[in-house]
Amino acid sequence: MMDRLEKASLIITFIEELCNNGSWCGETHIQKTMYFLQHLTNVPMEFKFILYKHGPFSFDLRDELTGLRADGLLYLDVRPPYGPGLLPTPNAKRIRDHFLRTVRKYSEQMEFVTKYLGKKSVIELERMGTALFVILKTEMQNRSALANEINRLKPHVTIDDALIAAQEVDKMKTDFEHAFNTDIK
């Protein structure tokens, strides 16, 4: 189990990477991309995700982000025309630098996820996150059945959009397996 500040340093680095890769780092962006970091690239962040608002959602992560704001390690910022983003403070970067070994250990996974998803919109992240959640939970192989299931769980996601999202997740998984020479169950 990671030390609190060690885990905070990973979250801070991940958010920095998201920003560097085109995300405005809204709370929803952080939630969905963190789900991919934990469940697609297997970084042991130890957040408990359920299917909730806009797809996979972790109450632990939500509270952790609020805690980091209370600690003065994240701050709320608006960069028009985008919505409010959560960004690391200068002090957060100083804390992160204290745990560089841990950060380096997972930096490739963070880079992979943020490069892949940094520019995605909330809508795209919701669909892809939900697709990955259903894939991991049901192990459904048939993509058309999977799309139907996504539509059943999230009626505002059309079956066509769900199918596209599932295919994107499949591609992301394959790319990750090639890049990291691993096999995701």
Add this chain to the structure above:
Amino acid sequence: MIKHIHEIRDPIHVFIKLDSTERKVLDSRPFQRLRHIHQLAMTYLVYPGATHKRFEHSLGVMELAGRVFDVITNPNNILSEIRDSLPEITAEKETSYWRQVLRMAALCHDIGHLPFSHAAEKELLPGGWNHERLTRELIQSPEMQTIWDSITPPLRTNDIVKLAIGPEEAPDLNFTDWETILYEIIGGDAFGVDRIDYLLRDSYHTGVAYGKFDHYRLVDTLRILPSSPSQDQKITYEPTLGVEFGGVQSAEAFLLARYFMFSQVYLHHVRRIYDIHLKDFLGEWLKSGIFPTNPTDHLTLTDNEIIAALRETCNNKGNPGFEHADRIINRKHFKLLYQRNPEDLLINPDASKVIFSAAIEEFGKERAKLDSYKMKGGLPNFPVILTDERIVPSLDLSKPLFQLPAEAIDYVFIDPDIFEEAKEWLKINRNDIITLKKIGGTP
């Protein structure tokens, strides 16, 4: 069958009305037990008026949940796209069923609370248990099941469970969008009526005026809206609770009231140290150091039994838990040695933790206590429908919400017998203790 309406006078909502089936829940053992569970644990030792109980709070939550339901299902308040995506909202039989489930869930949402509410729940229950799980067990108990079955049509037990404890505490149950919204009416981050009632009620009983806000306006302006994550995106159509433009100020006042009440009441350092002394007492007084989890035993334990035990324990130094009971009954609580502050946080976000570690090394582990709490919940971001029917996120619209701080406390308490000595010790050593080199992990 004609439903008889019962009215109960209440200092917050004036009259709380309930029908005969809700009255059955009111008369049940799990609900009557709430007459003996203080809403704010031992806060009455700091704010003497805070002797109100979970009983009246739960009635208030039911009353408010019904009012919110009536507002958001009023045909004049439903957007056409919401009507299309939530079929339950227009089918009369469905709305009538869910209104009843919602009010029952609101009544029952706290029945699993341990004596003195939240104090030390994590340490005093077996792993995997919390008050929400106890609430679920009680809602599913034969006594309550008989009530759910007696209603026409019978209420599905799991529907009540879902709305009472929500998706975080019931991850094994699937929530539809409609059920998620109904849960949010009770326990939601932004507009939960649990929160609305406890702020108003706690404010009234403690005499701390900061908890008051215009809840009538807030309730009347709540709407189900498509969520609107950002102006640069196409809107996602996942429905959620939001407000009309005219309700933004009352929403701001509500969330500010929460912030102030946390600062002034819920996180008051003397209140917090009494919670710690109580936890230590219970750890020694309870059989095996934990509360029972079977419903029968749970129902027999209330604050009354604990208060009697505290007084009884104080009669003999040899009684288990004497030291802690003595600190509570005779007001010999630990004193505040250190609290988090912005200056030290800049040096070390874990400053309190390292000061506590140094204090127990210096004075012994029985002579210092650490208390940390961070406010839970996410950003106060919810959709707002403007007068021209555009939907925008609240954080784009409201500077007060954007600037609302995230509240947190860290307290290090010390035995009053060594308070002056400890103060001197900390004055000399603080800077050295909190330097970053003391942080754990993998440098």
